[in-house]
Amino acid sequence: LKNQLSEIESxxxxxxxxxxxxxxxxxxxxxxxxxxxxxxxxxxAINAPDFPDSKRVxxxxxxIGSELSLLDFSGAATSTGWGWYYLLNEAxxxxxxxxxxxxxTAMAHGWKxxxxxxIVYSHIANACGFxxxxxxxxxxxxxxxxxxxxxxxxxPELSLVATAEIPLAAMRAGVTxxxxxxxxxxxxxSRCYRAEAGAxxxxxxxxxxxxxxxxxxMFAWTAxxxxxxxAVFDEMLSIQTSILKSLDLHCRILEMPSTDLGASATRKxxxxxxxxx
Numbered sequence: 001l002k003n004q005l006s007e008i009e010s011x012x013x014x015x016x017x018x019x020x021x022x023x024x025x026x027x028x029x030x031x032x033x034x035x036x037x038x039x040x041x042x043x044x045a046i047n048a049p050d051f052p053d054s055k056r057v058x059x060x061x062x063x064i065g066s067e068l069s070l071l072d073f074s075g076a077a078t079s080t081g082w083g084w085y086y087l088l089n090e091a092x093x094x095x096x097x098x099x100x101x102x103x104x105t106a107m108a109h110g111w112k113x114x115x116x117x118x119i120v121y122s123h124i125a126n127a128c129g130f131x132x133x134x135x136x137x138x139x140x141x142x143x144x145x146x147x148x149x150x151x152x153x154x155x156p157e158l159s160l161v162a163t164a165e166i167p168l169a170a171m172r173a174g175v176t177x178x179x180x181x182x183x184x185x186x187x188x189x190s191r192c193y194r195a196e197a198g199a200x201x202x203x204x205x206x207x208x209x210x211x212x213x214x215x216x217x218m219f220a221w222t223a224x225x226x227x228x229x230x231a232v233f234d235e236m237l238s239i240q241t242s243i244l245k246s247l248d249l250h251c252r253i254l255e256m257p258s259t260d261l262g263a264s265a266t267r268k269x270x271x272x273x274x275x276x277x
Contacts (some may be wrong), residue, residue, distance in 0.1 A: 030258050031267035038259040046244050046251040062206040083211040099189050102216040106187040114188040116167035122157040124170045129264025130162050139195045160193035164217035183232050185220040250274040
């Protein structure tokens, strides 16, 4: 029986690898609401700006933050390199305040808070669609180094999470959920780690396209229907809009095009906030 089992497991491993390879070639089931092509559609605004017609030269947040002892990029360049930063004084307090505000707003709408791990199995990250989309297959996610001993024993590889979405999805991976449980809505705050390789990380400065940041994430499981999924999607947008509106930030809401969808998305809306620089 032991020999037979070994043979079966060998075949299973080969077939599983083939299934995974074929699965990654299946394109997204793109939503009808998603514009085809590479141009987003502007669908709304939050606190629409009314800028005066002046010749004022706007200064970068990097200059202002450094002068006011809020941001330290030179220290981060010494400690870790490009794409990292130190938040100082009021900026560090502001980050914590914004996190608490976002959490409390979502929880007031019935979302349950979760504190997830920052490390997951690499196959879980792949299953969530976090795969390179740049040319030449550049790294977008940080993988932890394995010892030769762990690799020889077939121990699964580990990755730092790029978003709380990944460990939240993993929390119910392989679980059959009862209809009465749905929708299950949770919110989490986590540190996020992204390599930002390739074109997306080029020519950016300051607190943009950084390699590590805190993010508050809403995640939900719904019944497998378009109506149920859309209802939660719209609720997420409503909560995000209320937060940004109350902060008096000037934003535009974009329905993102098909070429911008990640490997896991059928539809995506971005809310872009105006940078005064």
